[in-house]
Amino acid sequence: MxxxxxxxxxxxxxxxxxxxxxxxxxxxxxxxxxxxxxxxxxxxxxxxxxxxxxxxxxxxxxxxxxxxxxxxxxxxxxxxxxxxxxxxxxxxxxxxxxxxxxxSEAPEGTAPLQVADGVPNVEQGMLRSARLDEIRRAIQALPDKQRAAVMMHKYEEMDYTQIAGALGCSESAVKSLLFRAYESLRARLAHLNRGVSE
Amino acid sequence: MMCPMRSRDNAEILLDYCARTLPAETLERMDAHVGTCKACQGELAAQQQVWSALDEFDASELNISPDFDRRLYARIEAEHQDPFWVRGWRKIFASGQPGGWRPAFTMGLAAVAVAVFLMVRMPSEPVAVPESTVAVEAAPAAVKTAAVDSQDVERLDKALEDIEMLHLLGSNGANNSNAL
Structure with a gap:
């Protein structure tokens, strides 16, 4: 279809x-x-x-x-x-x-949800889990609207008009949200990629 | 092709290029441009790294509860049992449809609130101008001014009458002395 x-x-x-x-x-x-x-x-x-x-x-x-x-x-x-x-x-x-x-003096943030994965050994599993936590934290650190825009753009493959309709803002506002969100993600996730390339 | 890195307006082209959502013609031109532009190459590499990191956040590993639909239909069924006024109220306040009843309802409520406020604040009958001094002391500034003005006129009238009387007395006195 x-x-x-x-x-x-x-x-x-x-x-x-x-x-x-x-x-x-x-x-x-x-x-x-x-x-x-x-x-x-x-x-x-x-x-x-x-x-x-x-x-x-x-x-x-x-x-x-x-x-x-x-x-x-x-x-x-x-x-x-x-x-x-x-x-x-x-x-x-x-x-x-x-x-x-x-x-109370409760610690900030909540423990991330542990999702079962199919990696073959414990060490790889821990590495992957740590990496995933970093990615989750980077996403979580985005302002709410930026996060929603990225989720719709990246995972739902929605275009700017659709995202604008869903968020109730203009297309140019969506572009600006996405631009800033990806910029923040690049900065926050840069060390992950350095770790891989080293 | 103008370099997307030189214009903020074109910045989304790099996002679309990375997501491979550009139209075929633009995609070809971008391919050719990226091959020669160092700034775009660096930006693209950074964006692609973010893109692949986000790919790792794979929600498909989630095991959605098998009774998700059953719970949803149970809630729908339970709502059908609600009294009509509860359903009506919910329709107004829980609708996701833009341009529904909610804005009209809110506007109506706001209009009623303004009307009630005005009725409470605005006096229905005009304030009578007090005549006594005590009343003047207790009255608001505008009323006080009105009362003071009327007293001045009275005093002026009285003064004019007194002058007239003195004038008459004076002229009568002169006549009387002449007569004497």
Whole structure:
């Protein structure tokens, strides 16, 4: 299926959901479940919360079925909801952490989620894990909107117009966000590449 | 082709080149340009290193809960059981659709709040000008000025009457002395 056809297909499915066809909702869920969960996971780096937020995303899609109008690409609309929820969650967490740090001297940051990998030996596994932690930390250190823009650009392969639609800003703002985000990542990840080349 | 490194406006071309999302024609021109431009080569190498580092952050290793769909449908079903007003309220406040009811609702609420504020702040009847001195002391500045003005007019009237009276007395006195 071509990209244009897939876009058209999503909008058609959503219009059918609007008309009460729940099977079309199941198809939409099937098509977008994984990208939405992966996007949220990369944004907040917590699988359980990523799944909870993804559930909320699809719940909102379902709730909005009656008022849905295919004015923008379905994925732009979907990622607008997703980004909105993820950014809200991050903001709430920051507030909560700030509150907790006022109450106690808790250490900054949370332990990164350990994802099982298929490396053959322990040493390689540890090296890879350390490298992955560095990459995660570099992504986590980006300002929220920059992070969302990079995630959509790099992993969802969305164009500037779509990212702008999802973030609710102009295309030039998206370009600027991406430019600054990649610049920060280059600076933060430069030592990793030096380690590899040495 | 103008070097993307020399213009901030073209900076995204390098991002697109690295992501291989440029149109075929631009891609060819960029290939030719990058072959000779040291600045672009350095920038591209740095960007490609970031790109490949990000590739390592592979979320496909996540094991999505097998009951994800079941939980979602259970929540949808539970929402169907909610009373109509809860569903209506949710539609207004949880809609992700741009241009829905939410902005209109918020604007309406703001308009009502402004109207209530104005009704509370603005007096419905005009303030009567107090006549007594005590009332003048307690009245606001504008009312005080009005009261002071009316007192001055009264005093002026009285003074004019007194002058007239003296004038009359004077002329009467003269007449009387003449008569005497």
């Amino acid at each position: 071509s990209v244009a056809a897939a876009i058209e297909h999503d909008a058609q499915l959503m219009l059918r959901v609007r008309d009460g066809d729940t099977a079309s909702f199941a198809l939409l869920l099937e098509r977008h479940r994984v990208p939405v969960i992966h996007f949220v996971y990369r944004m907040i780096q917590n699988q359980a919360v990523a799944e909870e937020l993804a559930q909320e995303v699809f719940l909102r899609v379902y709730r909005s079925r009656a008022t849905y109008e295919p004015t923008a690409k379905f994925t732009t609309w979907l990622f607008r909801i997703t980004t909105h929820l993820a950014l809200n969650w991050i903001r709430d967490q920051k507030n909560e952490r700030r509150q907790q740090s006022l109450d």
